[in-house]
Amino acid sequence: MSKKSSLSTKLSLAPYSLWAALFIVVPLIFVAYYAFTDNSFNFTFDNISRFFTAKSKVEGAEVRTYLLIFWRSLKLAFISTVICLLLGYPLAYIMSRAKERSQKIMMILIMIPMWMNFLIRTYAWMTILQDTGILNSFLSAIGLRRIHIIGTESAVVIGMVYDYLPYMVLPIYSIMAKMDDKLIEAAKDLGCNSAGILRRVIIPLSLPGVLSGITMVLIPSVSTFYISQKLGNGKFFLIGDAIEGQFVANNLHFAAAISFILMIVLLAVMALMKRFTNNRVYGGGSTL
Amino acid sequence: MKKIIELKNISKSYDGNKVLDNISLDIYDNEFLTLLGPSGCGKTTTLRLIGGFDQPDEGDVIFLGERINDVPPHKRHVNTVFQKYALFPHLNVFENVAFPLRVKKMPREEIEKKVNDMLDLVMLSGFARRRVSNLSGGQQQRVAIARALVNEPKVLLLDEPLGALDLKLRKDMQQELKKIQKATGITFIFVTHDQEEALSMSDTIVVMSEGRIQQIGTSVDVYNEPVNAFVADFIGESNILDGVMLEDLKVRFAGHTFTCVDKGFGRGEAVDVVIRPEDVDIVKESEGMLTGTVTSVTFMGVHYEVIVDIAGFKWMIQTTDFVDVDEKIGLYIEPDAIHIMKKSEYSGMFGDYSSFSNELDELSIPPEEEGDES
Numbered sequence: 001m002s003k004k005s006s007l008s009t010k011l012s013l014a015p016y017s018l019w020a021a022l023f024i025v026v027p028l029i030f031v032a033y034y035a036f037t038d039n040s041f042n043f044t045f046d047n048i049s050r051f052f053t054a055k056s057k058v059e060g061a062e063v064r065t066y067l068l069i070f071w072r073s074l075k076l077a078f079i080s081t082v083i084c085l086l087l088g089y090p091l092a093y094i095m096s097r098a099k100e101r102s103q104k105i106m107m108i109l110i111m112i113p114m115w116m117n118f119l120i121r122t123y124a125w126m127t128i129l130q131d132t133g134i135l136n137s138f139l140s141a142i143g144l145r146r147i148h149i150i151g152t153e154s155a156v157v158i159g160m161v162y163d164y165l166p167y168m169v170l171p172i173y174s175i176m177a178k179m180d181d182k183l184i185e186a187a188k189d190l191g192c193n194s195a196g197i198l199r200r201v202i203i204p205l206s207l208p209g210v211l212s213g214i215t216m217v218l219i220p221s222v223s224t225f226y227i228s229q230k231l232g233n234g235k236f237f238l239i240g241d242a243i244e245g246q247f248v249a250n251n252l253h254f255a256a257a258i259s260f261i262l263m264i265v266l267l268a269v270m271a272l273m274k275r276f277t278n279n280r281v282y283g284g285g286s287t288l
Numbered sequence: 289m290k291k292i293i294e295l296k297n298i299s300k301s302y303d304g305n306k307v308l309d310n311i312s313l314d315i316y317d318n319e320f321l322t323l324l325g326p327s328g329c330g331k332t333t334t335l336r337l338i339g340g341f342d343q344p345d346e347g348d349v350i351f352l353g354e355r356i357n358d359v360p361p362h363k364r365h366v367n368t369v370f371q372k373y374a375l376f377p378h379l380n381v382f383e384n385v386a387f388p389l390r391v392k393k394m395p396r397e398e399i400e401k402k403v404n405d406m407l408d409l410v411m412l413s414g415f416a417r418r419r420v421s422n423l424s425g426g427q428q429q430r431v432a433i434a435r436a437l438v439n440e441p442k443v444l445l446l447d448e449p450l451g452a453l454d455l456k457l458r459k460d461m462q463q464e465l466k467k468i469q470k471a472t473g474i475t476f477i478f479v480t481h482d483q484e485e486a487l488s489m490s491d492t493i494v495v496m497s498e499g500r501i502q503q504i505g506t507s508v509d510v511y512n513e514p515v516n517a518f519v520a521d522f523i524g525e526s527n528i529l530d531g532v533m534l535e536d537l538k539v540r541f542a543g544h545t546f547t548c549v550d551k552g553f554g555r556g557e558a559v560d561v562v563i564r565p566e567d568v569d570i571v572k573e574s575e576g577m578l579t580g581t582v583t584s585v586t587f588m589g590v591h592y593e594v595i596v597d598i599a600g601f602k603w604m605i606q607t608t609d610f611v612d613v614d615e616k617i618g619l620y621i622e623p624d625a626i627h628i629m630k631k632s633e634y635s636g637m638f639g640d641y642s643s644f645s646n647e648l649d650e651l652s653i654p655p656e657e658e659g660d661e662s
Contacts, residue, residue, distance in 0.1 A: 187376075190367065196362075196391055
């Protein structure tokens with residue numbers, strides 16, 4: 001490439017670079033800066049250590065507040081992500097193998113809920129899951145026992161799965177739709193039955209889509225706060241709620257510290273997963 | 289020779305289009321058989337039926353005496369080299385070749401030995417750890433062949449495997465495929481629309497058109513003794529003229545009576561006469577059996593391609609002697625250069641070079657004009 005074209009490439013990237021610097025890099029620096037300073041902006045580790053040491057009493061037992069909240073957030077996010085994967089992967093596979101017309105219809109069906117406001121969707125789930133809600137009316141109408149689900153962890157998980165499922169399906173689907181049919185025929189030709197094709201060809205080839213699906217579900221689930229407040233009846237304080245609470249209470253430095261720790265943990269998780277899938281996908285020597 | 293595959297009265301339609309129309313074909317052990325024809329003639333469908341990717345609507349696929357219509361691909365002793373190779377992008381060269389062995393759960397040492405032997409055979413020994421996307425087209429091709437052969441199939445199917453390679457590489461691979469076939473003793477069923485490729489590699493050529501088999505024979509048979517105008521035109525260049533068989537060994541066409549070597553036709557039977565461009569000798573106008581005017585001369589390297597107008601019918605002649613445009617020349621045709629065919633549905637569709645252009649010829653579009661006059 002000539003110098004001229006590389007200059008024009010740089011120039012054309014300039015607006016994006018500026019945008020990224022202003023709205024991604026600078027805020028991140030601010031988060032870090034706030035996390036490591038006190039109210040008069042002196043350097044301190046207090047906010048970080050408060051996250052690990054703050055204690056409170058839950059049902060008579062003393063617990064480390066934020067670690068407990070953090071653990072609960074990770075647990076619920078992990079469960080939601082696994083359910084999204086279990087539901088989303090077969091759905092993406094079925095979609096990618098369907099006729100073109102059916103593919104489009106299914107795509108629209110998945111997209112339509114995303115056009116509606118997130119808050120409204122969560123409120124809708126409240127009316128469904130309430131003790132006197134649609135689900136329980138239905139259960140009693142067909143003669144089954146009513147269940148109490150609103151305000152439980154299950155309700156929060158249901159809300160998260162519903163909201164984030166499309167983010168799991170779409171990246172996996174887009175990878176599967178691009179997959180060459182000939183590869184599947186080749187696998188058949190070389191002795192694979194259906195299970196073998198899935199295990200040896202389809203799953204390994206769709207791993208990058210699975211990885212981005214997991215990323216796109218796990219991160220918003222870990223940091224969600226609205227769903228847990230509405231569907232958990234405020235009983236399940238999650239890390240997102242903690243950040244929001246500290247922020248509302250004008251504890252900006254501690255809110256930044258929680259965000260900072262959350263970010264580090266998520267980055268570590270993503271790096272670990274990337275490493276794992278890279279080895280699986282291109283692992284030259286892994287089998288010998 | 290042992291029959292390895294028999295196709296019996298096979299028909300197959302897609303969406304109401306008949307792609308194969310009552311095809312029967314015997315394929316013998318150890319042979320290099322080529323299915324040759326223009327696109328849409330049903331050659332790839334035939335291959336897919338043998339591979340098990342499609343089932344025939346009617347008729348049977350027999351493998352070593354057993355009907356295998358409903359046997360899925362992974363249970364057939366047949367492997368395929370796909371048109372665009374279909375290598376697994378998530379696996380390296382070694383793992384691509386090892387794929388069928390791993391499916392079989394073969395012991396590790398055995399896999400390593402077999403794969404390395406196979407990579408030696410296709411001359412890719414140093415490439416085992418490379419990613420397939422980093423290989424050239426020719427190298428990918430070799431990986432695909434190695435992967436298909438490592439399972440030691442009884443039959444290897446090759447679906448236009450050389451189509452994506454450039455001319456030089458294609459010639460080398462033709463030689464190599466032939467060598468591999470000899471070395472392994474596996475039956476190769478090769479699909480191509482390239483007649484030169486078919487002629488140079490095959491033990492048996494099956495010429496197909498419109499879902500039907502036109503001719504089965506050796507390269508020499510189909511070139512020298514084409515059964516109809518389609519085969520004569522599709523394989524090599526041909527001047528195809530309307531003629532009348534006067535008696536055994538005497539045929540009249542282009543306003544002249546020729547001595548030929550064919551017999552067994554009815555007296556006065558209308559026939560198609562094939563004369564290959566390289567079999568015509570250019571002589572002085574006064575000494576020619578036929579005379580005509582040169583309308584175009586193209587230099588092809590080894591020879592000139594000369595189009596001669598003889599009473600309105602344009603002949604193609606290949607010669608190493610230079611003639612000039614508008615020159616009047618005579619043509620001399622030896623008796624054994626004349627090949628007589630029975631009339632067929634393809635009569636009159638091919639073999640006149642009035643609308644000749646190299647480009648059209650490569651696209652295998654039959655000439656649209658009808659100009660067969662004699």
